[in-house]
Amino acid sequence: xxxxxxxxxxxxxxxxxxxxxxxxxxxxxxxxxxxxxxxxxxxxxxxxxxxxxxxxxxxxxxxxxxxxxxxxxxxxxxxxxxxxxxxxxxxxxxxxxxxxxxxxxxxxxxxxxxxxxxxxxxxxxxxxxxxxxxxxxxxxxxxxxxxxxxxxxxxxxxxxxxxxxxxxxxxxxxxxxxxxxxxxxxxxxxxxxxxxxxxxxxxxxxxxxxxxxxxxxxxxxxxxxxxxxxxxxxxxxxxxxxxxxxxxxxxxxxxxxxxxxxxxxxxxxxxxxxxxxxxxxxxxxxxxxxxxxxxxxxxxxxxxxxxxxxxxxxxxxxxxxxxxxxxxxxxxxxxxxxxxxxxxxxxxxxxxxxxxxxxxxxxxxxxxxxxxxxxxxx
Numbered sequence: 504x505x506x507x508x509x510x511x512x513x514x515x516x517x518x519x520x521x522x523x524x525x526x527x528x529x530x531x532x533x534x535x536x537x538x539x540x541x542x543x544x545x546x547x548x549x550x551x552x553x554x555x556x557x558x559x560x561x562x563x564x565x566x567x568x569x570x571x572x573x574x575x576x577x578x579x580x581x582x583x584x585x586x587x588x589x590x591x592x593x594x595x596x597x598x599x600x601x602x603x604x605x606x607x608x609x610x611x612x613x614x615x616x617x618x619x620x621x622x623x624x625x626x627x628x629x630x631x632x633x634x635x636x637x638x639x640x641x642x643x644x645x646x647x648x649x650x651x652x653x654x655x656x657x658x659x660x661x662x663x664x665x666x667x668x669x670x671x672x673x674x675x676x677x678x679x680x681x682x683x684x685x686x687x688x689x690x691x692x693x694x695x696x697x698x699x700x701x702x703x704x705x706x707x708x709x710x711x712x713x714x715x716x717x718x719x720x721x722x723x724x725x726x727x728x729x730x731x732x733x734x735x736x737x738x739x740x741x742x743x744x745x746x747x748x749x750x751x752x753x754x755x756x757x758x759x760x761x762x763x764x765x766x767x768x769x770x771x772x773x774x775x776x777x778x779x780x781x782x783x784x785x786x787x788x789x790x791x792x793x794x795x796x797x798x799x800x801x802x803x804x805x806x807x808x809x810x811x812x813x814x815x816x817x818x819x820x821x822x823x824x825x826x827x828x829x830x831x832x833x834x835x836x837x838x839x840x841x842x843x844x845x846x847x848x849x850x851x852x853x854x855x856x857x858x859x860x861x862x863x864x865x866x867x868x869x870x871x872x873x874x875x876x877x878x879x880x881x
Contacts, residue, residue, distance in 0.1 A: 506603065507531035509623045510576075512539055512665065513557050514546045515683035516564065517675075519625060519663045523656050524571070527623040530654075533607075534571050536561055537599055541578040541585070550669060550686055551808075560682040574602050592632050596650075621652040630655045673762035673879050685755045689878050690808060691765045693871070694772055694848075695815030696840045700864055704815075705767035708871050712879075715754040717766035720747040721773065735780070737792040741799060743773045748803045755807075763875055769809070770800040771847040778843050779836075804851055812848065812857045813871055817841050 507527030511520050528534040538561050540547070540554035547553045552560075558575040565571040576598055578584070583591040600620070607618060622633050633653045663678045672679065672687035679687060693701045693708075702719060709716035721743040725731065730739070747768060754764045774797060780786040781793050817837035848854050858874075860867045 504533065504607070505531040505619050505621065506607075507534040507621050507623055508537065508599065508603070509534070510537035510539055510599070512544075512546070513561060513680075513683075514540070514544070514550060514552050514665050515668060515686065516557075516561060516680035517663050517665060517668060517678045517683075518680075519658050519661050519678075521680060522658070522661055523623045523625055526654075526656055527621070528568075528570050531621060532570075535574055535599075535603055536565065536571060537574045537576055539576050539578070546665075546669065552683070552686055560680075564680060564682045572606065574599065576602075587632070592636075596636065619651045621654055622650060623654045623656060625656050625658040627655065629653075676762040681758070684760065687762070688755050688760055689763045689810045689875075690751075690755060691763065691871070691875070692769050692809045692812045693765065693767050693815070694769060694812060694844065696775075696817050696837045696844065698820065698837075699815040699817065700867070701767040701815060704864070704867060704871065705765055707868060708765055708875070711872065712763065712875055714761065714763045714765060714875075715757050715759050716764070717747070717751040717754045717768075719768040719772075720750055721768070732776075732780070733786055736787055737795065740773060740777055740788070740792075740796050744770050744796065744799050744803055747773070748806060751807055763878065765871075769807075770803050771844060771851060771853075774800055774847055775840055775844045779840055801851075809853060809856050811874055812853055813867075813874075814844075814848070814857050814859045815867070816859060816861055818861070 507530060509520070509523045509527050513520060524534060524536055538554065538558045540557065542554075544554070547557075554575065554577060558573065562573045565573060576595065578595070581594055581598055583594055587595070603620075604618070622629075624630055624633065630653055633650055636650045637653065661678075663675060668675045668679055668687065673689065676684070676687075693705050695701055702722075705716050705718070708714075724739070724742065724746070747770065751764075751766050751769075754760065754766070774793075777788060777793050777796050780788045781790055817834060817840075845854075848857055858870070860870045862870070
């Protein structure tokens with residue numbers, strides 16, 4: 504049986520890797536994709552793409568392809584370092600080929616005869632390292648791994664690298680493998696208290712750039728069920744937190760995401776109102792309820808990362824949309840809510856991402872537009 508093998512760190516996987524994989528798949532009965540890495544990689548810390556996560560994403564990429572199988576090799580567990588000395592190469596290759604033999608034996612594919620392994624690489628130093636281990640250069644009885652063939656695929660035909668993507672993901676967005684794109688999305692939040700034009704600004708920016716946007720789930724929910732602020736319970740607030748995260752995450756993972764996503768609310772706004780309502784005897788929300796919501800909000804924070812937060816301070820006339828609690832309409836109460844929100848932004852570790860925009864609507868629109876242009880213009 505002919506077995507093709509490709510390998511890489513895939514942080515992220517990109518079209519250059521896919522060129523190798525598709526060639527290996529086409530020219531062999533089975534193609535193995537080996538996800539490589541080690542513990543505490545700087546690139547993983549930078550992107551959130553740990554070795555285990557990259558392994559999961561690559562499996563997700565090829566879950567419906569019966570020809571492709573995905574392996575993981577952790578250099579740290581093998582006791583080898585990044586130097587890839589001759590002995591390290593031997594240890595690494597033995598690990599890969601042992602895994603493949605075990606899998607193919609369990610699948611009863613070895614009955615077709617001795618497997619023929621062809622390695623597909625896109626870097627010349629790998630050609631040298633692997634080429635020294637082909638049958639005509641390595642004695643088969645040494646106990647060291649022996650390779651049948653090495654195929655070099657010139658990456659000059661598709662000049663892209665994971666380093667280039669990490670340095671400028673939006674510029675190379677179309678080169679990133681789809682499952683990895685959410686980790687390189689620029690996510691923008693427009694936040695503030697009620698009646699500051701967050702929703703209008705978010706929609707207009709989304710329309711201007713043609714980017715996905717996430718709307719305030721709480722408002723949609725309250726309009727649909729005919730609820731006002733005074734009707735809300737902890738169950739409603741929990742739904743706001745969970746469904747807002749789901750909607751925002753779906754926009755980030757959407758095929759329509761071309762590198763930028765914008766949202767007009769976040770779990771901190773929900774907590775801001777929850778804090779205010781705990782202090783209001785007219786609303787059925789307790790301190791214990793708030794602690795429950797805060798714990799949920801912290802768990803949700805792990806799934807959504809903001810690259811930029813535009814904060815609108817209270818200045819506009821309060822608008823009664825039929826759901827808002829009018830006890831919160833005075834400028835004094837709105838300033839209190841704004842201060843609550845500022846404290847939450849600091850508490851959640853987002854303050855270094857915040858830019859306060861305090862102009863009129865057009866000035867605020869230009870501020871957000873200029874930031875996005877700085878990300879997409881090269």
